Amino acid sequence: MSPKVPDIYKQHKKIEILQAAEQVFIRKGFGRVTMKDIVEQCQISRGGVYLYFSSTDEIFQAILDWKNGQPQQELLLIYESANNGEEALTQFIILISTYMKETANSLYRAHVEFFSALAQDDNRWQFVQQRHELLVNNYAFFFQEGTRLGYFSPQTDLRILTKFVLTWCEGFSLNTMILPMDDLQADTQIELLHQYLRQMLRIPSF
Amino acid sequence: MSPKVPDIYKQHKKIEILQAAEQVFIRKGFGRVTMKDIVEQCQISRGGVYLYFSSTDEIFQAILDWKNGQPQQELLLIYESANNGEEALTQFIILISTYMKETANSLYRAHVEFFSALAQDDNRWQFVQQRHELLVNNYAFFFQEGTRLGYFSPQTDLRILTKFVLTWCEGFSLNTMILPMDDLQADTQIELLHQYLRQMLRIPSF
Amino acid sequence: MSPKVPDIYKQHKKIEILQAAEQVFIRKGFGRVTMKDIVEQCQISRGGVYLYFSSTDEIFQAILDWKNGQPQQELLLIYESANNGEEALTQFIILISTYMKETANSLYRAHVEFFSALAQDDNRWQFVQQRHELLVNNYAFFFQEGTRLGYFSPQTDLRILTKFVLTWCEGFSLNTMILPMDDLQADTQIELLHQYLRQMLRIPSF
Amino acid sequence: MSPKVPDIYKQHKKIEILQAAEQVFIRKGFGRVTMKDIVEQCQISRGGVYLYFSSTDEIFQAILDWKNGQPQQELLLIYESANNGEEALTQFIILISTYMKETANSLYRAHVEFFSALAQDDNRWQFVQQRHELLVNNYAFFFQEGTRLGYFSPQTDLRILTKFVLTWCEGFSLNTMILPMDDLQADTQIELLHQYLRQMLRIPSF
DNA sequence: TATGAATGAGCATTCATTCAT
DNA sequence: AATGAATGAATGCTCATTCAT
Structure with missing residues (x-):
């Protein structure tokens, strides 16, 4: 029941996804980006990405949040x-x-x-x-x-x-x-x- | 030989579609607009709209042109x-x-x-x-x-x-x-x- | 009630259509030919062609019959x-x-x-x-x-x-x-x- | 890293589709066959078939290749x-x-x-x-x-x-x-x- | 956790056919 | 007889999302 994988790991994985997704968004803008694009850039499985984010919208917003932190x-x-x-x-x-x-x-x-x-x-x-x-x-x-x-x-x-x-x-x-x-x-x-x-x-x- | 329905009619029909489409674009922005949206707003059949325009892009651009004409x-x-x-x-x-x-x-x-x-x-x-x-x-x-x-x-x-x-x-x-x-x-x-x-x-x- | 237009006229019109359609069939084969193709080649209206033939199949068969007559x-x-x-x-x-x-x-x-x-x-x-x-x-x-x-x-x-x-x-x-x-x-x-x-x-x- | 589902599986699935498609082609010929026909014969979803083949043409050609292999x-x-x-x-x-x-x-x-x-x-x-x-x-x-x-x-x-x-x-x-x-x-x-x-x-x- | 095959809803597009003029 | 605008059923195809493994 207790999380076996510490949050720090999750955070790291999330950022990995965000970095890949950012490249996609830079390349293709926002609306034309599909989950497939992001999945392919990440080298993570389809389901894998969904464990952390459930839409391109959410990912994009997470990127902005992440950038705001800098x-x-x-x-x-x-x-x-x-x-x-x-x-x-x-x-x-x-x-x-x-x-x-x-x-x-x-x-x-x-x-x-x-x-x-x-x-x-x-x-x-x-x-x-x-x-x-x-x-x-x-x-x-x-x-x-x-x-x-x-x-x-x-x-x-x-x-x-x-x-x-x-x-x-x-x-x-x-x-x-x-x-x-x-x-x-x-x-x-x-x-x-x-x-x-x-x-x-x-x-x-x- | 001469067209029974003059070009002016076609122009009018086009503008009818553009007017309806404009409402859709105002309401939904650009990317989320589908042909279905426009068709429904026009009260014209699916094929009817395609008679005049073949994509949302084309319609949107036509709206801009039309507006530019004024x-x-x-x-x-x-x-x-x-x-x-x-x-x-x-x-x-x-x-x-x-x-x-x-x-x-x-x-x-x-x-x-x-x-x-x-x-x-x-x-x-x-x-x-x-x-x-x-x-x-x-x-x-x-x-x-x-x-x-x-x-x-x-x-x-x-x-x-x-x-x-x-x-x-x-x-x-x-x-x-x-x-x-x-x-x-x-x-x-x-x-x-x-x-x-x-x-x-x-x-x-x- | 009696036909105003003699059959000879109808025959002539039919052959006009068949000649045009033949060109289309030679160019495109059979299956890819649409009524639109034939209509455009004929220089007759959509409805006009339908007065004489009601499908590409029928037209094609008529062409074969016509050719057999020679x-x-x-x-x-x-x-x-x-x-x-x-x-x-x-x-x-x-x-x-x-x-x-x-x-x-x-x-x-x-x-x-x-x-x-x-x-x-x-x-x-x-x-x-x-x-x-x-x-x-x-x-x-x-x-x-x-x-x-x-x-x-x-x-x-x-x-x-x-x-x-x-x-x-x-x-x-x-x-x-x-x-x-x-x-x-x-x-x-x-x-x-x-x-x-x-x-x-x-x-x-x- | 290694694929959980080996290529052999994909091959098998492809052949499953080809077998079903072959029945359709035998029954209907070539041109009248739609993806819908093949999908229905396969008992696989629409998207599922597209995962392996993207047109009836491609499927048909794959069938011929497959047969040639024997x-x-x-x-x-x-x-x-x-x-x-x-x-x-x-x-x-x-x-x-x-x-x-x-x-x-x-x-x-x-x-x-x-x-x-x-x-x-x-x-x-x-x-x-x-x-x-x-x-x-x-x-x-x-x-x-x-x-x-x-x-x-x-x-x-x-x-x-x-x-x-x-x-x-x-x-x-x-x-x-x-x-x-x-x-x-x-x-x-x-x-x-x-x-x-x-x-x-x-x-x-x- | 992680995978990726499978799903099916949803949209784009075409085209035979009709019908008011 | 002739027109061609209009229709809408049917199909192709994509993609977010799920789920057995």
Whole structure:
């Protein structure tokens, strides 16, 4: 009756499956992925996968949870190398533009498909919303920390500014999926964002 | 020799199907829609629908084409009622915020799902890209017209500004699908956009 | 009540359909032919064809009947140019080898498919058998006529010899469909048949 | 790691399906057979059959392959009981006439339909041709063996004679499908073949 | 725990046939 | 007589899910 196999083993097996499944989702998006795809990538039997997860939905969500457990530390590392607001902001811009440009070959495609396919009565909206909340907190903290360090003198509420920026980033990521970089004029757009933030954060000249 | 039933009839029938299908796509998104759903909504027989369209993909694309055939005239109507740049911009903001807030219950969800599910070797990317191009042209024309009328004195390239704004709008629409308006702080974000545009278009004070 | 359109018109229309359908059957064989194929080839409406025939089966059979109405006169024409048994037999061999080699691109393929697909309880076996009977009669008559003319001195019953020859021809036609002429060694085989007949008909030397 | 269910099991299951399918093909010919028919005859689920074969075509071809794997040994067994050419030839005639008379209730019908329905661009012609080649080799070997044993003194190339005989047999099999034995005068025709072979093989009188 | 053969519900698609015009 | 849009039964095929081993 008592579990013979310790939870740690189960956890390990689960992660093994998630890693394999992630590759599938990156490759095929969300909706076209079948259990067969995942099973084949895992090198585990059909029934085996079902012992741990009972649908592609569940697996995908588990991947997102798992990834959330590895929060972006990179943002705050900026302050270890930047000596002033200008430098910090520049590094910030470089960082997020790197993220955004990767979307075409990342889990992002599947992610967008996943929640745009969510039925309105689905009970996973909460999950999606919490994820978004975490993201906002993470980014807002970057600006707050910059302000605390005297790098930024924001002329507006930082949380709302963060949301504004993330909204733009969301759109940019989406467009990255659709358009060639040229059509998007990616770098010029990013430069506009850079200017905007420089101004909104009223970075002291020096 | 001449067709008893003119092409206009076929066109009408097609549109009948598209209208029904649109309801289905709004309700269920893109990927979960089956021909059966559409057939049932149409009140036409299985074979009847196949007479006009041969897949959900084709129907969805036809809906987008059909909608594209009714381009947004509203943007340019603004200049018929607005007396100065400030008024024009305000009306512009109101208009797009209306559009964006509607996304949750519109075809937008299905649209996002449609292209995020597009396989990389799909030959419909071109279609999606052309659609985007049209949108950019449409919006850019609004700003150009405002400039020609002396309402705006843009301090930056209008086309790139348009893209920047549309990028943000894309993100906003997406977030509208995910988040309750409150979490999104929709109006406050829109206000930020308003300020940004007011400044970038250097609307002359009066 | 009385027919406004004379039968002659109906006949003409029927033959129009049969001619078109024959092309389809030659191109596609029997089983893969749909009413749509025939309708498209005819340039007549779907319903129009149904006024005259109600299935592909019926059409195919009508084609065979129609063709049967044009019996092979060529066999007997041989006696108008041949001056002796040897010449008659040679012309006979040339004639049938021509027929048989044509099978790949003729109605023969469809014909074989048609009756091999005939269900055992089908009431069209009789039709097929009558057709075969006609064929035997036609060929037997050639040999009888040759005998009457003193060209042949058959050492066996002519009717059974005819059947034997036709059996071989049937197999040869079939193989023509399957094999390249080279593999079949067509001409060498035909030469064997020639020799066999020369002997069985005991063509007087001269 | 090692498969719990060995390949032998899969092979067995395949053969189970083929046996059931063969009954269906014998009963219905080739073209009218649906997967549903085969599924029902197998007493296996729809998906179950698809696990092993993905179309009726594939199944039919597998049946032919499987049958080919059991080559006709009977021909050569003749030489174990026959004491001279006359006896060998007589047994040969009896054997093939038995084969040919069975065609009406055998797979032959389906076989004829199968290849007469083959589209010209089909890649299975090769398969059909190889099958024919095998058949020729098999029969030719019989005559060669008889010659080696001194039973036959052929006055013509044995391979071409084999082809000639097989051509006739093909036609006879076909006619067996179409005609009642009486109309065909089967035994009399076979007697003609017997005489012909006796002569061509110049069986030494004794 | 783990396996993978088997299941069968469910959707896509075709096509002979009808019928209002 | 002729049309061709419309029908819906029938089939092919896939895939999530189960279960005996």
